[in-house]
Amino acid sequence: MTSSEPNTIADSRVILTHFMGMSDANILGNVHGGVIMKLVDEAGALAAMRHARSPVVTVAVDSMTFMEPILVGQLVTVRAELTYAGTSSMEVRAEVIAENPISGSKTHTNTAYLVYVAIDEEGRPHPVPKLKPTTPQESAAMLAAQERQEKRIKGRK
Numbered sequence: 001m002t003s004s005e006p007n008t009i010a011d012s013r014v015i016l017t018h019f020m021g022m023s024d025a026n027i028l029g030n031v032h033g034g035v036i037m038k039l040v041d042e043a044g045a046l047a048a049m050r051h052a053r054s055p056v057v058t059v060a061v062d063s064m065t066f067m068e069p070i071l072v073g074q075l076v077t078v079r080a081e082l083t084y085a086g087t088s089s090m091e092v093r094a095e096v097i098a099e100n101p102i103s104g105s106k107t108h109t110n111t112a113y114l115v116y117v118a119i120d121e122e123g124r125p126h127p128v129p130k131l132k133p134t135t136p137q138e139s140a141a142m143l144a145a146q147e148r149q150e151k152r153i154k155g156r157k
């Protein structure tokens with residue numbers, strides 16, 4: 001992939017799965033929020049790197065609300081994909097699913113939006129390929145992402 005050719009959302013998609021062990025949780029067996037945040041950031045950064053084909057840094061993480069507890073013994077899957085590509089910035093949506101591997105029951109625990117910036121060898125922002133929608137749903141998701149990014153930039157000023 002080169003920076004002149006647009007990429008699709010599917011090109012960036014990353015699925016990370018992690019088994020929640022005792023070291024991930026408190027004594028009651030509830031997984032620490034920070035463990036999930038780290039997984040979300042890892043999956044998000046990989047999706048951004050897949051799009052940019054360069055190193056990236058995290059510049060913003062929107063609020064993260066956990067709607068359901070995640071417990072020791074569950075499999076956590078983070079599905080991350082690009083929703084926006086600016087000049088050097090990229091927004092990634094990361095969805096977190098907790099699964100009981102024995103019963104197969106799955107719970108969507110949270111969705112997070114993160115912004116990454118592609119950087120060059122000197123740590124300066126580096127241009128990324130454009131993002132090409134392939135369905136009307138993807139076009140709508142990209143528009144919503146652009147609006148979120150405009151709000152973040154306004155908030156920064």
Ligand SMILES: CC(C)(COP(=O)(O)OP(=O)(O)OC[C@H]1O[C@@H](n2cnc3c(N)ncnc32)[C@H](O)[C@@H]1OP(=O)(O)O)[C@@H](O)C(=O)NCCC(=O)NCCS
Binds near residue numbers: 059088090124125149
């Ligand atoms: C990312 C970094 C290189 C950007 O440098 P900068 O001088 O702010 O560069 P710019 O102002 O040109 O911003 C670069 C892009 O990031 C976007 N951006 C910067 N801050 C942002 C924020 N808070 N939210 C959303 N986007 C942001 C800009 O809009 C711009 O996007 P564009 O190129 O698509 O138009 C610099 O801020 C940095 O190194 N930050 C630390 C990152 C890091 O270490 N993260 C891990 C923390 S543990």
